[in-house]
Amino acid sequence: MNEMSLTGRASDLTCFAFAPAAAAFRPVSPRRSGDLPEVLGGRYRIERLLGVGGMGAVYRARDLLREQFGDPEPYVALKTLSTEFAEYPDAHALLYSEFALASRLSHRHVVRLFGFEVDTPSQHAFIVQELLEGPTLDQLLDEHPQGLPWADCQSIALPLLEALAYSHGCGVLHGDLKPGNVILADDGLRLFDYGLGQSVAGRLPGLPRLCRSRIAAWTPRYAAPELLDGAPLSVATDIYALACLLYELSAGSHPFRRVDGRQAQNIGLDRILQRPAHLPSRCWPALRTALAFDPAKRRIDAVELLAVFSASSSRLRRWLCLSHG
Template sequence: MEPLHPGDPRRIGPYELEARLGAGGMGQVFLGVSPGGRGVAVKVIRAEHAEDERFRRRFAREVEAARRVGGFHTAQVVDADPEADPPWLVTAFVPGSTLREVVAEHGPLDPDAVRALAAGLAEGLAAIHACGLVHRDLKPGNVIMAADGPRIIDFGIALATDATVLTSHNVVVGTYAYMSPEQVLGEMPGPPGDVFSLGCVLAYAATGGGPFDATSIPAIVHRVLHEEPDLPGLPGDLSNMIAACLVKDPGRRPALDALISAPQSIEAPAPAPAGPSLPDDDAVGTHANATRVATRQQDAPAVAPAGPAPVRRRALLIGAGAVTAVAAAAVPAALFLTRGDGRQEAAPPAPAPRPKGLVSPSGSLTAPGVKTLNEVAITADGRTVAAGGLDSTITLWDVATGRVLRTIEKTGWVSALAFSPDGRSLASSCSTPGLLLVWDAATGRLKVNVRSGEFGLNSLDYSPDGRTIAGANPDARLFDAATGRGLASFDLRHSGVNAIAYSPDGGLVAVGVDGYHDKPPGKTVQLLDGRTLRKRGQLVGHTSNLTGVAFSPDGKRLASSGADKTVRLWDLASRRAVRVIKAGEATVKDTRFSPDGSSVLAACSDRTIRIWNAATGVLTATLVGHSQPVERIALTPDGRTVAGVGGTKADGTVTLWKV
């Protein structure tokens, strides 16, 4: 803290300024006092940014997101005026020294203190990410070591990932010694980028130095991109945890919940796969970013080209001009990527329209005693959500109020759910033993109880007239909805089935085949007659097992998802894939069309639900906030509410989003 300078403002909005707290790339931070006498931190945006209308719009969006950031380990945003001249942001003032000051004065923290710091900062980042923000500048100077625990401060360059890059194409803002590789390469970082920065901060706290320290910024950049971190003398669990955070591939970094609740379970990272792990920004596909909103799409042919795209060699030019070495390793600056011959690349083509970006949950549904939910369904009127899992119960909620309507017990392990078109019946599958069960949705009374075979059904769907239920696993089968009597079956040679769906007119049943042990007709979508299950065709192109199938509302297209990390859109008249949408490193667990057919949604293993424009393949939104991989999704008939469930450990929550 230092006195105000002669040219500093004495008042911003209703806040009297008393001293300087620090400065960053976006602005100056002052100690202020609210009209009620409370201490606050006031960040005033620099003039060069305030004059940029694009920056102001982005800053306004981030302020709105930052206002929602909760959690004990962040400094709360209490006020802001993005329209002021200059714009400003106010957070609660947290008394205490920064982590950088503490380590500089007293030396590295002891291992127990580092473990506590890791849990606290991970909790703070989780709160930030849940609101659709990525901090982008986590470093020792932005961590306040308060008496009651650490606080993450300075949302000055936090990025809502639907925003444009701050200045121009391939420009990075941040602090090199704590940047993730993807951020160094000029990409828009997602939450895994903050995990990498967290690893750097913890290494600094534990050792007194950064894991990629060097004598110049180019040397730091080289080490971040290509070398292993320095983690000398750390206990095994700390070394494993920090090294895992510092993996070059964002998709291999640990999730924040593991850092909070089970850091001792994090294993040392395995050696990275051979070949370039950080592709050039022109390479096909995306990195494994939980919130990366630049997923590329590829038109037909149905099968994507094999092998990685070539990585062009690039040189690095640091700073504005010809600065090539800077002694102060933690100085924020801009990093420009240039051509291999040292000349700056030509201006990139005009970018495509930006996607909507991250959408945080609008609510959640829980019930006492419910610990696991892996299946979800919504009635055709959009009023009722049902979900079930390993707890041998099905819970029904009122969508509007979140109130539990009823709990159906003794259901066995629920492996599939489907409401009848009129919403009066709810079909479920029990996996132990294999049963098809049909319940009265209003009372919970069991109406049908029949053996479905050796295995439980992995997927269920009612015919449009409600008279027939299609079920899958290990073969495709049709059941009379009123009695459970078997009507037809199609032999899939025990290759396994994960998904089944009726077409809107009831004429077709689509079956997504697992391809278990490469048994034929694996890794295909089988198109069967809606009444007899006689084969009408097949769709070929996925390179791994199918996880979801869905017809468009007009019945002319079909979406299929797979463990090959793609969603494929098929024209049913020609039986050809018209679009292959890549989901980066995320496995797609389920897929749905929006009720108007304009969008296709995918439940992803990176805890997101992604929404693409069905006509163009452009990503339009990424739904975030579910605590574990999303396995199943359902939509209300107006398409405005999305429900998601899933996870590999106890979490009995249905997460809801408004879109």
């Protein structure tokens, strides 16, 4: 049962860098994960820790109200703030922002969020979401160091592309696409953990945002070079991370030797990038475009990638003629 992996490769972990000014902030009310009560909100009995990420900790819990009414599956996942992150003044606002963003999404391949609540006695805020069973993609990749056959790769790529295309269409950026944030649940793939996400510029105004001048957050090997240089989150940064993930699925290895995009750009790793053996040649130009270090050359979105990855050779030729005719 795995909603968030308890272990992971160091380069796959989300990194938080706090600007010097942030050190001057004193926590409003420190909240330690070890102080978490046995029952949150008088309703959710915590059973065990499922995993810890850069910002949050996720627990398996039993919904006592659903259980009281005879629900045979009263289990949910609860996401709370991690010990370190909970000490910052706007941390709970950011947790709510994650809920506000992801709760606007209703798609079979995006994790379902049920509610945002605060346990008043302990002052712990938490998100209630569906409990997912199955391996995450990083676990699957560990089992396939040579990459997945095309049929298997495609069966994962298509629902993932659908999820991201839908999110972007709703004005929501994920912000931390990586194998550990994709789970192969019993009833299908889910993209989860929008904790570093935000709305597309001009969409969903008023929601709290991660202040990247004070807190820079990323997973190094999936972060686009411009994001590491201080540029804002964008559709293009999500596309770069997604392209790295898709390449890894088909090749079994990261396209840029597990280094971050800025390092890869500085040493020119894009010049020696080769099409993965399992990836059809018809898909390579689109994936190669999505992997461009320069965001101005990353002229492709999730909808276009979905069309390429789902098309047969003959359908792709027709699509290219129509879109470029």
